[in-house]
Amino acid sequence: MRTTLLTSVQVAGFVAAGYLRLDGVVPDELNDQAIDVLEAGIPRSPYGTPVAKAFPDGSFARRLIELPAVAGALHSLVGPDPTVDHHAVHVREPREGHAQPLHADAIIDTRMDAFDVQLMYYPREVSADMGGTLVVPGSHLRRTNESDTGRYQNLRGQTRLTCPAGTVMLLHHGIWHGGRRNDSDVRRYMFKIRFNPTVPQVRLWDVSDLEDPAVSAELDRRFPWYEHATGRLEAHNRVRLWRAMTGDPSFDVEYWNTRVNNRPGRVA
């Protein structure tokens, strides 16, 4: 199967923002079939079913995740042969009058060296009044439980998704997000698949640009909603994740982790 692996800079961007956007990567031929397929429903499998079993060869979902750009991004983040945690079709009805509260999926996940990836696929163009998915960049490493973040309505720098048909987003499992209110006359469809890795998530992407200074720049990004002090902790925590994903315990950004781990004369 042909794949297009992510670069180190792209993966660092994912570690910083908690998501990767692939605009319009799904061809019209698939997008045109999608609504009927999603309306008919895609059979559920038990949690942790191998992809080949969950989505038979030639099925719509299988063709979607075997598109080179999608397959390459998935391989880069969760590796070969991830299992399907679960999948779901989300529909926001026209003028339904309410939005989802800001939330993270599942329960608090304390893993610092592993993560699941959620694929979100939008078969049709999403316009501003259709209330696309709200995503809070850089929120994925925060430990909150599900919709406990529901009090927050708006955060500076939030992404209110508008996108062309055939857009795919890949999200870290911890990211804060929610379905915005649909104020249009058009039904909004989104197909979600959660993937669990089955191998260590170490150097799974194209690492030829690992030393590119843009990697550090991505990992040190601050988002407009960060409080000044906590923003530094975000950089610290991303370095911990990047060290795990590269197998390089000496990597650092701005000396944050090196400085606070310095214990001269002592055995670590």
Next chain:
Amino acid sequence: MKQQVLVLYLATSALDAPVVGWSRYDGTGRTDPTTGDGDEPPYETGVEALRDGWRLFQASQLIPPYPGHEYDTSFLKHEFFFEKLS
């Protein structure tokens, strides 16, 4: 008299720090604010809200991190509640 509530999340624990997040809840029923309904905050700082007549009634306490959890990140820390009666 009905209560309108404004919640501002600030960049530091100071009330004159920049707004990084916001929520509104309207007890009068005249508006229906909800999640993700705007990109620009209603005020640039907490003090700007005071100057516009909002009355501050609660600010988050400063609580030191629990030992062993100094690098954990979670909810926004600098939460300020305001009200207007109308």
